[in-house]
Amino acid sequence: MKCVINVFLLLFFFCSYALSSNVSKYEIEIDKFPVDYSSFIESIRVGGLGDAEFSSEIIEVDKNIIKVAIHFDLKGKIIRQDDWQVQIKPKFKPIFNWAPHLTPSDNHIIAQHVFRTPALIAVNQQQGIVIIPDLDILANAGKNKWYMDMDAGKNIFLLGMSESRISDHVLYERCPGAIYDRNVEFGFYIIKYEEKEELENPFRCPLKFMWNRWGHDLFIRSLPLNLEPYVKYTYDWAFNNWKNSVWQEFVIDGRKVGAPVFIVNTTQSPNYPGEVNEREFRSIWNQAWFSSLRSASGLFRYAKRTANKDLLEKAILTKELALSFPQKNGFFYGLIGTEMYEEKLNGKKYNRSKGWDVYFWGNSNRNPYTWDAKQSPFHILDMSWTALLMLRWYDELEKDERLLSYAESYGRALLGVQYDNGYFPGWLDVNTLQPMEYLNDSPETSLSVTFLLKLYEITGKEEYRAAALKGMEAVKEVITEGRWEDFETYWSCCRIGTPQWVGKKVVRNNMYKQCNFSMFWTTEALLECYHTTGSSEYLKLGQRVLDEMLMTQASWQPPYIYVNGVGGFGVMNADGEWNDSRGSLFSEIILQYGKLLNVSEYMERGVCALKTSFEMMYCPQNLDAKRQWEKVWPFFDERDYGFTMENYGHGGSSSPEGDGMGEFTIYDWGNGAASEAYNRILDKFGKQIFE
Structure with a gap:
């Protein structure tokens, strides 16, 4: 009793309490x-x-x-x-x-x-x-x-x-x-x-201040950068060590096609001691996030540079798959999937695929209407992205006329659904092809603007240019309001405010729920409008949007983030990610603005964005991340080098014990996407930007 009283007295004497x-x-x-x-x-x-x-x-x-x-x-x-x-x-x-x-x-x-x-x-x-x-x-x-x-x-x-x-x-x-x-x-x-x-542009001053004070020195210390080993790990992982789980090859209408699978998890490691349990239905996507065609274009560049015939064949098989997606009055599906079934082993259920003999065409189930990919509507955004990638492949890699024909067929259909106010619809009913309820006046329109301007550049047809500029004019109101709403804002893993916040500000903050994905599409579209018209208004507005996007990029390295994070991107103002895979997608547009405007900060930020898209890879170069991976998945070894989680700290927390690490890799939104960005940037900017 005496001891208890003494402890109480000590606490009372030495501690001061306040509840608020x-x-x-x-x-x-x-x-x-x-x-x-x-x-x-x-x-x-x-x-x-x-x-x-x-x-x-x-x-x-x-x-x-x-x-x-x-x-x-x-x-x-x-x-x-x-x-x-x-x-x-x-x-x-x-x-x-x-x-x-x-x-x-x-x-x-x-x-x-x-x-x-x-x-x-x-x-x-x-x-x-x-x-x-x-x-x-x-x-x-x-x-x-x-x-x-x-x-x-x-x-x-x-x-x-x-x-x-x-x-x-x-x-x-x-x-x-x-x-x-x-x-x-x-x-x-x-x-x-x-x-x-x-x-x-209220973002330029704080960005410049924070980068000069914290980010710049951290970037300089990282130079020179050698990202080639990461790319090699990626392709060894996908096409050798994890090939049985990742690479999919099959026949559609007598045509051999192939691509890496949408997603794999740690149970599919060659080192995993238990039964495989596939996380989602086995599938291959051509969607705004998960684009097999985008990854294949990077593989094509790498295979050409290294004279690797096997990898070149795989890249071409993925292009053939994209061209196999059936069109419906010009519109087309966003994924191909297999039927799945459950198998019980020792009292546990495991998710299994019936294989590519039983496939279906579908669309992304990240939408407001259904979780069933077979029933999901056509998403204008996804189709415009895939068609744009076809045009870029045609323009930069090989003059396959089928790519241009496919993309222009979609382009003509797209013009037919543009609203009088300039916007393009969000989704179309897969049967009636009529617009549906949500995001019919959103910045998703910006991606269609970029696609149409590319189609105009290649074909010279004025109707594509006119429709694009009309669409860009519509999106200007989004910029001044900060209304950065897209499919990911509400219909991904972060469902807070769905659907009650759609189109409305959170009153207490005088802000919309925002996602930086639509900022990226818009800053890219504005740059293309500038190149097409020569009007400096587009460039000035594009820089403002770019800077708002860069406010979601890390300008420093916190001690409580247990992987290298400077230069990595978050996603939205209601989620917790660091080093998200979108950094690889964003990196080139940051570099383009940096080169055009002669802003060294942008060049440094662009390179950092690319670098951090590899930071979550399990490999010897990433010592901090490697230690974290092995705490969570102790069976990992050199056969798992290349395994890459799409981000870090997604759930909103992190710890030295591995909290914040994940359990899956999405090739087309992870290592394959990062490798594509590196190969593309290397071709366009040269090795000097990494030195």
Whole structure:
């Protein structure tokens, strides 16, 4: 009993308790800033941390940037406090807000896990501010977890510290349990701007600042880059070591075709000691994510460069498969799949394929209508992407007239469904070919713009150019609103807000649920419009969209991300990925803008995006990732080199024990896609960009 009382007394004496933040305890005086912020910020209020002694310092970084440094001296005490925060209130009313993650309620926060290029942005037509956490201090914060938040309705920015829990897929909510057992440092930067050019593109200043401060040095340390071993691992994995699971070869209407399968998992490793259990129905896709034709074009380039006849044949077999997809009045299917069945072994169920003798044509089941690929509607986006890849193959690799004919047949059909307002429909009923309910005014239209401009470039037919520019004009309203809605935003793994948020802003944040996929299609379409017309308006708008997309790219390396992450991409403002496979797809357009605008930051970011698309590969070059893989899948060995998860930390968390690693590889959205991007960029930019 005496021992218990002593422990209680010690805790009472040495610990200070507070259940929530006290945001009115301290106020930082704006009029004493070394730079005039009086017309930008109304107040900065700092909560108390128990009874710790508070001090602050304001540092001028340049004429438009200040740093606020905060210090709490705990004097050897332990403080338990569930939430601590700083509240920053702008003095102006914004018309545009941006944050990296959604916080639809007062209990939601932007947890540090999604601090890729962390910033809070507010602008109107006259002025704007950006709040950026001091990532140098965060890197040394230890177990104290940082967060951000943006209450646009109250016009308040928040920065703070709290434990959090993951809710939905993926949002974060405050939860109790934060403990402070050493002196606390906290800090953030405030950027102000009022120049017209800065207000029209509010992302350029924070991107440049963060890359110069953190990303650039990390990039320089990585040079020179040798990505060739990763490409070799990829093709050895797919066509040798894992060939029995990955490579699919069969006959359609007397024509031999082939391609790597859509997805494989760790049970299909040659080293796995148990029974194979296929994750999804065995299939091959030509869709906006998973494009066998895209991967095959990279394999074609590699096979030509290395004079590898076997790989060249496989690339051509995949092209033949794409040309085998039947067209219906010009429209065509997005995948071919096999019938599946369940087999029971020792009381357990295993997913099995009936083989390619029993196949069906279908479309992506990532849609609003059905999970059944056989019943899924035609997706305009998927068809425009595949048709664009056919044109690029025809233009850059080999003049196979069947590719042009197939793509133009689709192009004529596409013109027939364009709306008067310029948009293209989202989905078409597979039987009636009539437009369906969702995404009929979305930035998915941008991909059709790029396709039609390529078709115009090859054929010279003015109707394709006119339709493309009309479509681009429609998408301009999306850009100013930040309405980056596409199929992945709502009908992938992240279903929060489906369908109630479609076409509507999350009121508390004054933002739409956003996905960077549609930003990519739009920045590419705007660049093609610039090349076609010569109008600098398209280039200027394209750079703004590019920069918004780059806000989803990591500009630093957090200590709590246990793989190399700088330059890697997330996906949307309601998900948790790092190093997503889309980085390989995005890398060339970043490089194109960098070369055209002579911006070295873009060149560095583009190369980093490509590099990080290989970071999740299991191989000796990726020591950090390799250790993580072996903690989760200890049977992996050199026969698994090349296995590549599509991203890291997808579920919203990570740990040194392997949390954040996955269990599958999608060749066409992983190692095969990354290899395609490398081979394409190597052909177009040369080896010098990696040196």
